[in-house]
Structure formats: structure tokens, C-alpha cells
Amino acid sequence: MTYGTILVERKDRTALVTLNRPEALNALNLQVMNEVVAATEELDRDPDIGCIVLTGSERAFAAGADIKEMRPRSYMDMYLSDWFTAWDRLGALRTPTVAAVSGYALGGGCELAMLCDILLASDTAVFGQPEIKLGVIPGIGGSQRLTRAVGKAKAMELCLTGRTMDAAEAERAGLVSRVVPAADLLAEALSVAGTVAGMSAPVAMMAKEAVNRSFETTLAEGVRFERRLFHAVFAVEDQKEGMTAFAEKRVPVFGHR
Numbered sequence: 001m002t003y004g005t006i007l008v009e010r011k012d013r014t015a016l017v018t019l020n021r022p023e024a025l026n027a028l029n030l031q032v033m034n035e036v037v038a039a040t041e042e043l044d045r046d047p048d049i050g051c052i053v054l055t056g057s058e059r060a061f062a063a064g065a066d067i068k069e070m071r072p073r074s075y076m077d078m079y080l081s082d083w084f085t086a087w088d089r090l091g092a093l094r095t096p097t098v099a100a101v102s103g104y105a106l107g108g109g110c111e112l113a114m115l116c117d118i119l120l121a122s123d124t125a126v127f128g129q130p131e132i133k134l135g136v137i138p139g140i141g142g143s144q145r146l147t148r149a150v151g152k153a154k155a156m157e158l159c160l161t162g163r164t165m166d167a168a169e170a171e172r173a174g175l176v177s178r179v180v181p182a183a184d185l186l187a188e189a190l191s192v193a194g195t196v197a198g199m200s201a202p203v204a205m206m207a208k209e210a211v212n213r214s215f216e217t218t219l220a221e222g223v224r225f226e227r228r229l230f231h232a233v234f235a236v237e238d239q240k241e242g243m244t245a246f247a248e249k250r251v252p253v254f255g256h257r
């Protein structure tokens with residue numbers, strides 16, 4: 001399938017989805033949303049894909065939702081179309097995802113990065129929720145996910161003043177897992193994705209599900225959920241393979257369902 005605003009490439013068990021609207025710094029319009037969701041859901045259904053990397057350009061991961069597209073909309077347009085609700089489906093993918101962020105990740109761009117499971121940043125990355133400067137607020141989960149990621153103090157300041165964070169501050173605050181030089185970002189993201197894709201696919205899905213559950217529930221319920229999943233991995237052949245390979249001092253070969 002070909003798309004107008006994204007590029008999709010596959011390499012071994014990983015897939016790379018690149019936002020490709022350079023003229024608008026990858027601003028997220030409806031077409032981008034529909035294409036990213038369609039492409040990633042197709043990849044999610046593909047048993048040969050074990051991890052998906054989402055990236056933009058060196059200048060911009062995404063400079064936010066498309067302001068020009070939103071500007072004339074009425075309340076009824078937004079409410080009745082449930083504007084941007086499809087982005088939730090990206091967060092619901094079962095295949096692990098990696099955001100490789102270089103340059104601007106503002107507004108919806110920051111929210112898009114936070115919808116991914118692992119967030120790697122280049123040293124040029126800039127994060128923020130500057131919607132307030134446009135007279136609006138975050139609308140793809142930014143007020144919730146940023147607060148969970150960096151805490152109330154910083155999230156409140158970013159959402160109320162529109163101030164942005166550079167990569168070093170984002171790493172200190174816990175928003176990103178690592179910062180790498182811009183020239184190495186994609187290779188590093190694909191390497192991380194390759195590592196994840198080399199694990200047992202069902203077990204990686206369970207690990208992802210368990211970590212994500214921590215955002216939704218109490219500690220006691222989350223630990224209980226984790227324990228039930230932990231018990232469940234003993235029904236996956238890859239558990240035998242992983243532990244047998246350790247005992248036999250060899251590299252495990254996963255892929256047993």
C-alpha cells in the first residue's frame with residue numbers, strides 16, 4: 001500500500017514508519033493520522049514484524065497537530081467527528097513501538113512520541129505542549145501522559161507557559177529513555193527495535209501490556225496483573241527455549257508460539 005504523508009519500510013523483523021510532510025514540519029493532519037494508524041495496524045497484524053519505529057525528519061519529528069486544518073473548525077465539527085480519536089489506536093497496538101525523535105516534537109508531536117513505548121531522542125530534540133499559545137490545550141493525551149512521565153510540576157509549567165524542553169532536560173525529567181547524537185538516532189532506534197523484535201513476540205507483548213497497565217491501575221492490582229501474565233508465559237514455548245538456552249550456554253532462538 002502506498003501513502004501520501006508517510007513512508008513505510010521493512011527490514012528483517014522491524015518496520016520503519018517515517019512522517020513525510022516536510023513542507024509543514026510533519027504537522028499532523030487527518031491524513032497523517034489515518035495513514036499512520038492504517039500502516040501501523042497492518043504491521044501489527046503481520047507476524048513477521050516484531051517492532052515498529054516511528055520517526056520524522058532531522059528538523060521535526062512533528063511540529064504538532066495541523067493548525068491550519070483545525071483553525072476553521074467549530075465545536076460541533078470537533079465533537080461530532082471526535083477529532084483525533086483514532087490516535088488512541090496507535091497506543092493500543094500490541095507490537096512494541098519506538099519513537100525516534102529529532103528536532104521539534106511539539107503539541108501533537110510530543111503526544112505522538114508519548115504514545116509510543118520507547119522514546120529515543122536526538123540531542124537536537126525539542127519537546128513541549130505549546131497549545132496554550134494558540135488558545136487551546138493538548139488534545140491527544142498530552143496533559144495526562146506528560147504529567148505521568150515528568151510529574152505535575154514540570155507538566156504544569158509546560159502546559160501553562162508553552163515553554164519547551166531540550167533533549168537533556170527531557171532525559172533528566174524521565175520523558176525519554178536515552179539521548180543520542182542526531183546522526184546516530186535512526187541507527188540506534190533500529191538497533192533497539194531489532195533487539196526487541198528478536199525477543200519472543202508474545203512475551204514482548206505481555207511485557208508491554210504489563211508496563212502499560214501501571215498507568216491505568218493501582219499498585220496492588222498492577223502487581224496481581226503482572227503475576228498472572230508471569231504465570232501465563234509458562235504456557236509459551238519461548239519460556240522453555242529461553243531458559244533451556246541459558247542452561248545450555250547458547251543464544252536462544254525465539255519464535256515458538
Ligand code: CO8
Nearest residue numbers: 024025027063064065066067068083084106107108139140
Ligand atoms: N500546523 C500547521 N503548519 C505548521 C505547523 C503546525 N503545527 N508547524 C509548522 N507548520 C508550517 C508553517 O506554517 C510553515 O509553513 P509555511 O512555509 O507554509 O508558512 C512551515 O511549517 C515551516 O514552519 P516555520 O516557518 O514556522 O518554521 P520555523 O523554523 O520558523 O519554526 C516552529 C518552527 C517553532 C516549530 C514553528 O513552526 C511553530 O511554532 N509551529 C507550531 C508549533 C505548535 O504550536 N504546535 C502545537 C499545535 S496544536 C496541537 O498540537 C494540538 C494537539 C491536540 C489536538 C487535538 C484535537 C482534539
